[in-house]
Amino acid sequence: MKSKKTAAGAAVVYLLLTGGLWMFVRSYASFRTRLSGEGRAVSVETSPEGLTAELLGSKIRLNLALMSESSRAYLPAYLAAPDELRAWAFLCGVVDQL
Numbered sequence: 001m002k003s004k005k006t007a008a009g010a011a012v013v014y015l016l017l018t019g020g021l022w023m024f025v026r027s028y029a030s031f032r033t034r035l036s037g038e039g040r041a042v043s044v045e046t047s048p049e050g051l052t053a054e055l056l057g058s059k060i061r062l063n064l065a066l067m068s069e070s071s072r073a074y075l076p077a078y079l080a081a082p083d084e085l086r087a088w089a090f091l092c093g094v095v096d097q098l
Contacts, residue, residue, distance in 0.1 A: 046092065 045052045051062040078086070 044092075 042056075043054045049063070053060045053062070081089075
């Protein structure tokens with residue numbers, strides 16, 4: 001009797017998780033198809049001169065020449081940066097090369 005209740009409980013939990021995942025995927029797919037390039041909230045562009053970020057209509061330009069690998073400030077800045085920032089910079093470099 002106890003094993004039947006356990007199996008029924010596991011089946012109910014499985015159905016709830018599967019249904020929730022299915023609803024999440026459907027809503028994400030529906031939301032993603034409605035996005036367009038016109039209403040971008042954030043855009044980031046890299047170039048050899050620096051980094052240009054646009055956030056809700058405001059543009060920010062950062063000169064990255066001081067942080068080039070040949071600069072004397074590169075190593076101290078790299079060591080002082082948090083791991084999340086290093087990972088983000090690495091991923092931006094990989095995506096930029098694609």
